[in-house]
Amino acid sequence: MIRKTLLSAAILVALASLASAQSVQKTLADAGVLGRWAEACAQPASSNNVHVVYAVSPSGEATVVHEAAPGHQTVVNTIVEAKLVSPERLDYIQVDRRDGARVLVVLMMTGRHIKVWRSQMSTGQVLAERGKFTANGRDAPARARCG
DSSP states (O other): OHHHHHHHHHHHHHHHHHHHHHHHHHHHHHHTOOEEEESSTTSOOBTTBOEEEEEEOTTOOEEEEEEOSTTSOOEEEEEEEEEEEETTEEEEEEEETTTOOEEEEEEEEETTEEEEEEEEETTSOEEEETTEETTTOOBOOOEEEOO
């Protein structure tokens, strides 16, 4: 009886995880963000032209990858939750594969461009606010869809 209950609980958890993954996939697709984005698509990725790639793997995992200059570490984050708040706004939670850090990202979408509007770590530290990086006050880049 206990084994049957544990097996049922495990199946329910697996099904909930699968439903959540499908929901994230669908949300990213509905938002239209899947693909490569950069300030200058014709130029290679660099520290001044980071390419951001939103993708869903064949296994269903949603990721956002930040590609910078050759020799710099590519940052891969898993998107674990996503909500299309409006046609112009996507909120998602990403988890850094290197250290498990969780970050809430508010992405604004206008036409063929995306821009990080707000970014906040689970610790409460705000990385970007109103489209500007809090560390230096610079504008977060507006990235165009490549291709």
